[in-house]
Amino acid sequence: MSRHDIDIAVIGAGVIGAGCAWQLAKAGLRVALIDRVHPAAGSSGACDGYLSVSTKTPGVAMTLAAASRALYPQWIAALGDLDAETKGGMLVLDQPSQVAAMEAHAAALASVGVHTELLDIAAARRLEPALSPALTGAVLCPDESQLNPYKLALRCAEAAAAAGALTLWPAEPVVEDLGADHVRLRLPAQDLTLHARQVVLCGGAASAALGQTFGLTLPVIPRQGVLAVTRRQHALASRFLVAARYLTHKLDPDRASTSTDPLERIGHGFTLESLPTGQHIIGSSRRFVGFDRSAPADVVGLILREAVRYVPALADSAVLRVFAGLRPFVPDKRPFLGRSRTSPAVIVATGHEGDGITLTPITAACVTALATGQTPPVDITTLDPDRFGCQP
Numbered sequence: 001m002s003r004h005d006i007d008i009a010v011i012g013a014g015v016i017g018a019g020c021a022w023q024l025a026k027a028g029l030r031v032a033l034i035d036r037v038h039p040a041a042g043s044s045g046a047c048d049g050y051l052s053v054s055t056k057t058p059g060v061a062m063t064l065a066a067a068s069r070a071l072y073p074q075w076i077a078a079l080g081d082l083d084a085e086t087k088g089g090m091l092v093l094d095q096p097s098q099v100a101a102m103e104a105h106a107a108a109l110a111s112v113g114v115h116t117e118l119l120d121i122a123a124a125r126r127l128e129p130a131l132s133p134a135l136t137g138a139v140l141c142p143d144e145s146q147l148n149p150y151k152l153a154l155r156c157a158e159a160a161a162a163a164g165a166l167t168l169w170p171a172e173p174v175v176e177d178l179g180a181d182h183v184r185l186r187l188p189a190q191d192l193t194l195h196a197r198q199v200v201l202c203g204g205a206a207s208a209a210l211g212q213t214f215g216l217t218l219p220v221i222p223r224q225g226v227l228a229v230t231r232r233q234h235a236l237a238s239r240f241l242v243a244a245r246y247l248t249h250k251l252d253p254d255r256a257s258t259s260t261d262p263l264e265r266i267g268h269g270f271t272l273e274s275l276p277t278g279q280h281i282i283g284s285s286r287r288f289v290g291f292d293r294s295a296p297a298d299v300v301g302l303i304l305r306e307a308v309r310y311v312p313a314l315a316d317s318a319v320l321r322v323f324a325g326l327r328p329f330v331p332d333k334r335p336f337l338g339r340s341r342t343s344p345a346v347i348v349a350t351g352h353e354g355d356g357i358t359l360t361p362i363t364a365a366c367v368t369a370l371a372t373g374q375t376p377p378v379d380i381t382t383l384d385p386d387r388f389g390c391q392p
C-alpha cells in the first residue's frame, strides 16, 4: 500500500466537493478529491442549473445566495464552457391570493440588493408569450442566471487537477485514524493511504452515512426531484420560469404528508428551463423516497400536466427522457457548513437541498477560508455541523 501526504482530502465530487477542491488547490494546499463513483454522479448530474436568489428563503439562505451570485462571474470566466447565460427568471403566480406573499418576498429580496418587478399576467405575457393567460402574474427577476451543472462539476474537478489536486475515483475511503489535527484514509481500490491534516465532507444526499464514519451526526435525507427533458424545439421561454408555489412546497415538507391534493403530496413546484440546445427541462417534485432514483409514471404525469397548465404550448412538445435526482435535505432547512468542534480536523459542506448549484462558489470560499485559518466571507455560525449533536 503506497502512502501519500496531503494537506486536505475532499470527499465527494459533486459541484460542492469539486468546487471546494479547486479553490483549495488554487490557495496552494495539497488536495485530494475523492468520489466513490465519479464527478457529478449524484444530485449535481441530475438537476437544473438555475443560479437563483429569488427562490431562497429570507435569512441565511438568501444572504448566501446573493453572496454566491456575486462570485459567479469570476468562476464562469475562469472555468469557461459552462453554457452560462444571464437570461433572468420569473416567479409565476397562478392565484391572486399569492400576490401579498410575493410582495413580501420581493421586499426581502430588495433587502439583499436583488431587484424584482411584480407584473400582472398581461405584462408577464408580453415578456413570456407562452405563459397561459389564465395565470395571475409574475415576479420578474432580471439578474438570475443558469448554467449546466454537470459541466460545472466536471470543470471544477479538471481545474482542481490542473492546480495540482490528486483526483481519485471510483474510491470509497475508509477512516483509519482521526485526530484533532490529522486524518488517515485508506483507499482499498487504489491501494493507497492518504495522510492529511484536514478533510472536507461533501457527500451530498449520502452525507449521513459519510458523517457517521467520522463520528458526526449529519441528518441529511435524500429528497427526490423528477425532471423531464423535451426534444429540441423553438424556445418556449426566454427566462427560467418557476411557480410561486415552488417556494411553498420547498419550505413546507410536512404539507406532502398532510395534504390530500395530489400535487401537494408530491411536493410539486413547476419549473421550466430552456437550454441552449433547444431542449426544455420541466420540473419538478419533492418527495422522501429514500435513495430511489426511479421516476414513477404517476409523478411524471402530474408534473407534465401542470407544466401544460402554466405553458400550454408544452402540450405539443415531445418528452425525450425523465430522470430523478436526490437533493441533500436537512430537517432544519439549512446546509451544514463549518468546522466540527468535536472533530476539528473535519470540515463539513453539505445539505444544500435544492440550492447547491447556486451556493457552490460561496461554499467553496467559506471552506477555503476555514482550511487556511481565515474568517469565512459570510457569517456561517447557524450552519454549524455539530448542531444535531455528535455520536458517543
Ligand SMILES: Cc1cc2nc3c(=O)[nH]c(=O)nc-3n(C[C@H](O)[C@H](O)[C@H](O)COP(=O)(O)OP(=O)(O)OC[C@H]3O[C@@H](n4cnc5c(N)ncnc54)[C@H](O)[C@@H]3O)c2cc1C
Pocket (backbone or CB within 6 Å): 011, 012, 013, 014, 015, 016, 017, 034, 035, 036, 037, 038, 039, 040, 041, 042, 043, 044, 045, 046, 047, 048, 049, 050, 051, 052, 171, 172, 173, 202, 203, 204, 205, 206, 207, 210, 224, 225, 226, 227, 283, 284, 324, 325, 326, 327, 328, 349, 350, 351, 352, 353, 354, 355, 356, 357, 358, 359
Ligand atoms: C430535480 C432537481 C433540481 C435542482 N435544481 C437546482 C437548481 O436549479 N439550482 C440549484 O442551485 N440547485 C438545484 N438542485 C440542487 C442541487 O442539485 C444540489 O444541491 C447539489 O447538486 C448538491 O451538490 P453536492 O456536491 O452537495 O452533492 P452531489 O452532487 O450529490 O455529490 C455528492 C458526491 O459525493 C459522492 N459520495 C457520497 N458518499 C461518498 C463516500 N462515502 N465516498 C466517496 N464519495 C462519496 C457521491 O458519489 C457524489 O458524487 C436541484 C436538485 C434536483 C434533484
